[in-house]
Amino acid sequence: xxxxxxxxxxxxxxxxxxxxxxxxxxxxxxxxxxxxxxxxxxxxxxxxxxxxxxxxxxxxxxxxxxxxxxxxxxxxxxxxxxxxxxxxxxxxxxxxxxxxxxxxxxxxxxxxxxxxxxxxxxxxxxxxxxxxxxxxxxxxxxxxxxxxxxxxxxxxxxxxxxxxxxxxxxxxxxxxxxxxxxxxxxxxxxxxxxxxxxxxxxxxxxxxxxxxxxxxxxxxxxxxxxxxxxxxxxx
Numbered sequence: 001x002x003x004x005x006x007x008x009x010x011x012x013x014x015x016x017x018x019x020x021x022x023x024x025x026x027x028x029x030x031x032x033x034x035x036x037x038x039x040x041x042x043x044x045x046x047x048x049x050x051x052x053x054x055x056x057x058x059x060x061x062x063x064x065x066x067x068x069x070x071x072x073x074x075x076x077x078x079x080x081x082x083x084x085x086x087x088x089x090x091x092x093x094x095x096x097x098x099x100x101x102x103x104x105x106x107x108x109x110x111x112x113x114x115x116x117x118x119x120x121x122x123x124x125x126x127x128x129x130x131x132x133x134x135x136x137x138x139x140x141x142x143x144x145x146x147x148x149x150x151x152x153x154x155x156x157x158x159x160x161x162x163x164x165x166x167x168x169x170x171x172x173x174x175x176x177x178x179x180x181x182x183x184x185x186x187x188x189x190x191x192x193x194x195x196x197x198x199x200x201x202x203x204x205x206x207x208x209x210x211x212x213x214x215x216x217x218x219x220x221x222x223x224x225x226x227x228x229x230x231x232x233x234x235x
Contacts, residue, residue: 036204037183039182047181048062049062052230053108054107054108055107060167061168063107065167065179067101067104067105067106068102068105070101071193073201076088078093078195080094083134085134086137094138095177096138096140098179100138108231108232108233111133112231113231115137115145116142119131125149126142144174148219149219150226151221152219155218158189158206161184167180169217171219176213177194179192191203
């Protein structure tokens with residue numbers, strides 16, 4: 001009888017160990033496939049850009065969203081090293097790479113626009129010692145300065161859910177940046193497409209992240225009145 005009891009105890013312990021090992025995978029699968037909602041579920045009208053920079057029949061905001069999602073699906077390895085040519089390979093990236101790739105998909109050269117404004121500003125606004133085209137567009141602080149000057153600044157209140165739209169840019173405490181998704185949680189708070197090395201790159205994290213790193217910027221790109229600064233992507 002004692003052997004049987006010990007045998008059962010070993011089985012229980014093994015089962016618990018297997019469950020503990022499997023738990024992160026189970027959670028990941030749940031996060032990936034859990035139900036999400038859209039603007040229509042909350043009677044929110046999705047904002048459509050009046051601009052289609054790359055003339056592909058898709059407005060800028062949707063193109064920015066789709067570009068960010070393509071980067072998320074590609075799942076580049078998180079690696080923030082300096083690249084002599086500026087652009088990292090497609091399978092490498094950090095949070096800022098999500099942004100320029102999203103803008104590239106909409107037809108904009110974000111790197112060239114940031115470089116141009118740094119020169120116009122004499123580096124003062126950007127708090128840098130000297131311009132470096134290979135890295136300036138891949139720094140969160142620089143992107144926050146650029147968008148605060150040339151994009152529409154919007155509410156930082158995540159519970160004002162109708163004001164958060166697909167393709168918007170969100171900055172967390174000047175340290176992290178992402179693109180707002182068209183997916184929402186059950187409270188209507190949108191998902192974020194971003195890269196901090198996490199398993200899922202499009203996730204329900206806006207509220208959770210904001211508690212750790214308060215939101216310092218919420219922007220919406222509008223090229224209608226930016227002829228002097230806009231640079232389009234050329235292959």
